[in-house]
Amino acid sequence: MVDLFSAASTEDAVRLQMRLAPLVERVPPPGFAPTTATGLDVAYAEDSTTVAAAVVTVDLASGAEVVSASAVGVSDFPYVPGLFAFRELPTLLAALDRLADPPQLLVADGNGIAHPRRFGLASHLGVVTGLPSIGVAKTPLGRYQPPADDRGATSPLIDGDDEVGVALRTQRGVKPVFVSVGHRIDLPTACRYVLRLARRYRLPETTRLADQLSRRALRSSRDR
């Protein structure tokens, strides 16, 4: 398989994003009806170069955890807003490879097409794996109007002249999350899955579990 996620420089990384962005599909595949969702997250060591990636699959009906996997790696690429994926993607893909059951829908901790080149981490993950993916970010890249206070309320997330995603209120009176299309899904469908996964907390259960697992994986690799 061709390497679609490594770059030797920030300039190369930007070029790669521009080349891959047209491959993003903003509609779901025919008959798309996932029974599970797989959350992904990464924890960083103090040296800021050792990373632990975790992936956790959750049953959409029951919310129960199905399978999980993790991987520890080294991230050489610096953190640059807009080039975030080049820092986390390699280790995330390693963790995905270790998953016993194939994912049906990815939920990334970052943006999809809500990105300067419409190719954030969630889109990159989706295009590289071919899987439907959703971006759920805790803070927005662009500007937005606060949505209404009720759970499920949305307001547009704008970049330039485009609506690139929404601010979605997952709990009443709590700061919204920022949802955007990653790959092979549409925005309303993406919001439905995020709401379904965020029954109790602000963040979807998938990303909460992946966050916890990534921290445990980092600690256990350090304490050894």
Add this chain to the structure above:
DNA sequence: GCGACAG
């Protein structure tokens, strides 16, 4: 030129 800027 200045500020903003996912994790």
Add this chain to the structure above:
DNA sequence: ATCTTGTCGC
């Protein structure tokens, strides 16, 4: 992202 305990409040 990470450094970090208890505490106020529903």
